[in-house]
Amino acid sequence: MSQPAPRGRGAVSGAVPTRFGLATREADGDWRDMQADIDGPGPKLRTTVVEEFPKTIVSFNRSPDIPFDRSLNAYRGCEHGCIYCYARPTHAFHDLSPGLDFETKLFAKPNAVEILRKTFAGRGYKPKPLAMGTNTDPYQPIERDYRITRAVLQLCLEVRHPVTITTKSARVLDDIDVLEKLARERLVAVGISVTSLDPKLSGLLEPRASAPAKRLAALGKLVEAGIPAHVSVAPVIPSITDSFLEAILERAGAMGVQSASWIMVRLPHEVAPLFREWLETHFPDRAGKVMAIIRDVRGGKDNDANFFTRMKPQGVWADLIRSRFQLACRRAGIGQVKIDLDCSQFRPPAADGQLALF
Template sequence: MESIRPLPPISGRGAPTNLRPTRTGSLDRAADGDWLDTAEDIDGAAPALRTTVTVEHPRTIIARNSSPDIGFDRSINPYRGCEHGCIYCFARPTHAFHDLSPGLDFESRLFAKPDAAALLRKELAKRGYAPAPLAIGTNTDGYQPIEREWGVTRAVIEVLAETRHPLIVTTKSDRILRDIDLLADMARDNLVGVAISVTTLDPAVARTLEPRAPHPKRRLAAIRKLIDAGVPTQVNISPIIPAITDHEIEAIMAAAAEAGAIRASYILLRLPHEVAPLFRAWLDAHYPDRAAKVMHMVQDIRGGRDNDPDYFSRMKGRGVWAQLIRTRVQRAAREHGLDKSFPPIRSDLFRPPERDGQMALF
């Protein structure tokens, strides 16, 4: 990995650099030229980065996985890249496959898949398709800001609602409330479950950690509104970052319980590939007083490395610190009634969409 050349702080962006991945043989690159707006911020800080969206036309839309520590085997990503700009996002390295930076490019050079709903309809209509819960938002957030204009996520959920196909949604945006009509309809048949991610309750921390994600209070309010609409919703404390957000575990649990969440889950910080040097640069920029301590704890949790890719341990970690966090999560979940199982999602109501203009007979 090339050494990071940090940029001046960029308002509303998470990554402190546009580090290029060496896995593609490219060199490190700082954002410059037409990636930057010409107008400067009022306070004289570095100019803001524009968000650009490229249309992508994939041949299929359902991604499959066989990971034994993930509770679903299929997912849809309406977008590539994510404008929320969360510095910890484990999906950042996927931008390297487009010869783009997992840093600032990941959060400003986005891809949209407007054909997603049509492709989904086609795949669901195939003979022999066997339904099972389909996940949205597990790689990049389907409710990131550009969903407001593109509406790809809603179009996909419309197809799933029509065909009574089971759905799991993970997001850190209250924009999901726009689709509460579809989700409530599916919830009446036990076809949907939602997880709202709350990483911190501190808006100052959130502004640097996940700069374009909605305020934590808006996410908690979204939990309440989804629950009131009959949509089973859990809080996902993800990721828990040692010495940055881990002290908030109990407070987040209490706030989520007050909002009506039915259960809680968590994931410890993951730093695969380029995420590790980006996160280190973020620490140096925002928490220089404890950067070494944070990484020491991370490496203790990850067996002496910045990242542990092994199944099962990659989500929860190992060692003393990981066990301490696990114990605190379990204790707080019990105290606030968030240790229940998620209601089972039905797959037996699926009805294939029309195929070649005709209804499927079987």
């Protein structure tokens, strides 16, 4: 039997992962009922932030499935609480729940710019677009206080290093002044992910992300400011969000967005049981159908983790969505313009914080 979801959170539970041999704990159902009668509702979940000071800040990869080879994540965990987030399992490495812990126990990296400057100044460093928002959102609510993302953008502008941003937050407009300057030098591209046009559904899927209308409005303002903007219909969840595909692209196209993509929902490791739990809580009438389609496009499994195929769903359902996407882009006037950023302007800083003369 499903349990009620905590108000304002994506995950239903905070189950501890078993992949690493951690002890599991489950409250007895009778005791839960007695405790509620005696003590009343449990305390409201609060977001906590721990500051950490890593020695490295840029992650390099050689994956053949993603279009970037380096990324920076200013935060670990994400208060947006997107139930489908493929980054949730990273909390398991720290003996924390990929469920509620992932969206309530956050980590910030205040020294990110200091370490990034040293990385840029490193001997032999060669610039390529630095991707932000590939794991956790650079504009989640705590960015309002920490401003780490803004500081990274300012450094990229200073040294003329290209950067890309992926977000589900209209908060990206807080930095439109820096983004405009980067755009004039062909040093930035911003992608905003829109999953549906239903604010109620969005409140269940991604409870603390910006409402869909605000994300679309942010895309329009980026276009008006001359900042290359990309709409990502991601993830597409069959029988939950796929019906919004055409309308999202139509609205984005009407705002002048010229680049779009879609990604089928992925359920690695602990995300699969968390997502199943979410389905049983919010959509019990179609939970079986949703998972059946997901398994169909993933070769009969909840998830395909293999290189070359993990980002390419297969089968009739995947082909149908792919065809719908292509047709919708043509109708919306979205021409799939490739956004090329300029890596030739990069000026390495000196390790002491000054720009190098040569």
